[in-house]
Amino acid sequence: MAELLHTQIRITGMGCASCVGRVEGALRATTGVCSAEVNFATKTADITYEASFEEILDALNTAGYPSATRQIRLDIDGITCASCVNRIERILQASPGVSDVAVNLATKSATVTYAEGVTEAAMLAKTLTEAGYPARPEAEDGADHNCKIDEFAEMRRATVFAAMLALPVFVLEMGGHMIPAFHHWVHSTIGLQASYLIQFALASALLVGPGRVFYAKGIPSLLRGAPDMNALVALGTGAAYLYSVLATFAPQVLPQGTANVYFEAAAVIVVLILLGRLMEARAKGRTGAAIRKLAGLQPKTARVERDGTTQDQPIAEIIVGDIIQIRPGERVPVDGNVLDGTSYVDESMITGEPIPIGKAKNDPVVGGTVNGTGALRIRATHVGSDTVLAQVVRLVEQAQGAKLPIQTLVDRITYYFVPAVIGVALLTVVAWLIFGPAPALPLALVAGVSVLIIACPCAMGLATPTSIMVGTGRAAELGVLFRKGDALQQLQQAKVIALDKTGTLTLGRPELEEVATTNGFDCAEVLRLAAAAEARSEHPIATAITRAGPDILPDVKEFSSLTGLGLRAQVEGHSVLIGSDRLMVQTGIDLGSLRPDAQIRAAQGATPIYVAIDGQAAAALTVSDPIKPGTPEALTRLHEMGVTLAMVTGDNAQTAQALADKLGIDHVTAEVLPEGKVDAIEKLQTRFGTLAFVGDGINDAPALARADIGVAIGTGTDVAIETADVVLMSGDLRGVANAVEISQRTMRNIRQNLGWAFGYNTLLIPVAAGALYPFGGYLLSPALAAGAMALSSVFVVSNALRLRRIRTSIPGASDNSLRREAVA
Structure with missing residues (x-):
């Protein structure tokens, strides 16, 4: 079986959400493609395949949605002859996504054209370097960002130019309707026919110029039988424009009294949709701010x-x-x-x-x-791409491009939505022609065009991915990485969160917690002698005692380890005995008042170690694995969210239960091996439902994999934990509460967006079709329909941007803002 490959590429030509289904259909129909998920907001496709990548690119081209390409130049050392040129060209052409290569022997450089997202300049340079031709990309600082800025500037120029052309058309036509005196002035000065001709000239320039994009993309999609949003605009504005041309130059072919012009509708529709796209592009540009901030953290030189x-x-x-x-x-x-x-x-x-x-x-x-x-x-x-920062950026990009289960249903609806809208528009026209009052034809035209324009499914397509982009980006700023997109949806459904003990709830290393002395011994002196003796031992408890002692320790003589019991040593002339109560009993040391308190601490999960000096009980040292700072606060917050908490650990049952009682954990499963943790998780899933498991991502790999959502406690230097769905960059357990909160808020935001998008279309399509006409003669103007459609998409994106303002409900819980970093 061929090796499965995975890549993410940028797609061009997608005008609306209905394009998503067509692109996915074209990709999945390609032999060797195992899965394909398209994200409308980021204009990217995640593809798992074992086919020739050229076949994938050909399929996209055939479907009318070609991959975005980029051209870069590589400076190459070691080129000495024409054979080097041929070899370098073959090496580069064999790289995934490369469509064209030109190597120049004189300048010792290569110009490479490749599909964006499949590879990058640094990877191509690395490939050549490993083949014996050291290469480096020409500096293209901010090239991608500058490209987006140029694209936005061009869109803004087109919108302004279109508005300048549309304004006179709107004033000439609608000014007369709103101000009768203006209508009479136009009629008496330039004349009605001259007014129509001026409107025709300006509207034609607008549709051929700034509005050409809708026809260039919409008409081919219609001919392919896969209409998109551009097709709706092309049909709507084209119908209004052609009807107006007939009314201007051949009014006799139209029924008596129907020769009205709608140049202003076609012109204003184009302007408003361009304006909506401009506002949408500006807002969408802010959704990727987190990645740009992350990428900008690396200096350019060293x-x-x-x-x-x-x-x-x-x-x-x-x-x-x-x-x-x-x-x-x-x-x-x-x-x-x-x-x-x-x-x-x-x-x-x-x-x-x-x-x-x-x-x-x-x-x-x-x-x-x-x-x-x-x-x-x-x-x-x-x-390069192996650094932690690069891995973080890559994980955030993957999460932002992910498709949640809820989005699959939306894509299925939008796939059929545009053809359905065209059908509704045709039915609207026919209904008005049959049942409408005279003059029925212009009323039918207005209603049909309004339906086409107002029903754009862009808001539906943007509802989910924009929220994902902003939510996962903000999560990254707070130290939470969603490696898999569906974890964002599943985490807020978690009924129970199971936690490992050592290294998750606790620091994972023993610390000296308390020193209780007796028989008049000084605490500092006992600790100094005990730390010196324990410095000879490698036991974790010994290390904890040594760590708590002073920096300068006295010399130790006659050290001996007593296996399973403790140790004996001579320190500054004192006989020091350290170990368990059994060791003290065996050597005849009377522990006196030390024993009762030590037994109480042992019942609470701590480990008591006794110290005798010169044959006399001196102190009880209590050693325990401390609870991490913030853990009680995090668990309290999770309980407030309605989550059941469980502990699954390999530690002894008494210690585990004592810790659970202290932290308010609801269920404890102790003394289990890694395989036993899987069984424990399955039982919790059966009892409670959706389960998230929190562990360190290494010993807990089986449990992380078996849980519905695996949450790995990261260290900040090992983010590529393959078995986890969510990675916390710090060891602070409050990050779990933050992750759940971000998941809940993001999903709530998505539901708001979807409610608005579907509600908007459900309510306004009948209005556009003329449902209110019998109640007062109200008929929605196509220009107002265009404005409402544009504002719908802007509303969805703006609502998603509110997620950038998420503040953790727990103060100090990884509430890091990269804005501070950007200034540093």
Whole structure:
């Protein structure tokens, strides 16, 4: 069986939501394509395939929705002859998505045309470099963003030009209807026929110029039998325009009294729809702000030590192993490990945690984070697309391009919606011609055109993907990554959240919690001697005691480990015995008042360790795995959301139950192996329904995979946890509450959008068809229909943008804003 490949490409030519079904149909009909999901908001298609990629591109071209392409230039070293040219061309042409290659021996460069989204300049350069021809892309700083700015500027110019042409037409025709004196003035000065001719000239220029896009895309879609929104506009404005041309130049062919012109309707419709698209494009441009902020966090250059000198190098030219200098206040250019220097690094853009993290020799640093007041030298460990920042951007892009289950139903409806609207418009015209009052023909035309214009399904198609884009982008700013789109919908349905204990609810390492002394011993002195003795042991509890002691420890002599019991040592002339109560009993040490309190702490899940000095009980050291800061707050918030909480852990039942009682967890399953966690999860699913499991993403992989939604506690340096649906960039459990809250708010926003979009069409199509005419003679103007249609799409996108203002309900819970990062 051939290897399955996955890619995301940009699609052109999609005018409305009904195009989604046609593009998906064309892709799925292509031999070798296993799945295809199209996102109308981002104009992208996610494709899983084992076919020739050229066949996929051909299928898109045939369907009238070609892939967007980009042309870049690569500077290449090592080209010495024509055979090198041929080899380089073959290497590049074999890369997925590349449609054209031209290699120039004289300039030692290659011009490559490729499908956007399938590959990128850096990947093509890497492919050539690995083949023995070191390559680097020509600088194209902000090329994609600049391209979008140019596209927006061109759309704005077209809208302004169209408005300038339409305004005189509107004034000449509608001014006379609204102000009778103006009508008489026009009639007595330039004349009615001259007015029609002026309107004809201006409307023709408008439709041939700014309005040409609707006909260039709409008519071919009609001829293919797959009409889209452009077809609706082309039919509506074309019908109004052609009827007006007949009324102007051949009024005798029309029934008596029906020779009216509707040039203003055709002109104003085009202007309003262009204006709506302009507003929509501007609003949609803001939905991708999170990715642009993330991508903008990486510096363009880095200070690299090479050949005994320090030089500034473009980020694209940094390789693994390079030594990089980072001055105070600078951004870390790539992932690496500290060679020397100490500093505090603000990692909030990755983890969401506002407190800077101390960095010293051998500590990892992440590209895009901000260095504090110290200078660092690091060795690059991950560069380019392998950095944490690149992975985060990739995960956010995947989530933003994902299709939720609810969107599948919407796409199925919109696929048939446009043909149905054309049918309704035809029925409307026929009904008016048969049952309408005289003159029926112009009334039928107005009603039919209004139905065509007002029924654009754009708002339906934008309702879900725009909310997903904004919601997942805001989640990323808060340190929550939705790796899979359907997790965004499923998480808000979770009835129970199961949590691992060690490393999830707790810090995952023992800490000295309390020192209780007896027989007159000083607490600090006991801890100093105990820490010195335990420094010789590698046991985790010993490490916790040593960590709690002073930095300078006394020398230890005659150290001996007592297996399963504890240890014995000579420290500064004192005989020190440390271990369990069994060790103390065996050696005849009377624990006295230490035992009752220690037993109470043991019942609460802690581990008591006793210290005897010179044959006399000195202290009880209580060691436990501390609860993470913010955990009680997070669990309280989840309970308030109506979620049942469960703990699934391999720890002993007494410790687990004590922790559950302390935190208010509803169900406990303890002393289970990783495979047993899967069984526990299945039982919880049977009892409660949809379940989310929260674990560290490594030991809990089987449980994360079996849960309906797997939530992995990340460390900020390992985001590619394949078994999880949601990744929390920090270890703070409050991120789970944030993730649930974002899921709930995003889905609520989607339901609002869908309610508006479907309600709008359900109510206004009958109005446009003339349902209100019997009640006062009201008939919706095509121009008003165009304005209402445009505002509908803008409303949906604007409503989705409200998600950018989400603030976590728990103060301090990873509430990181990349706006702060952008200024740093």
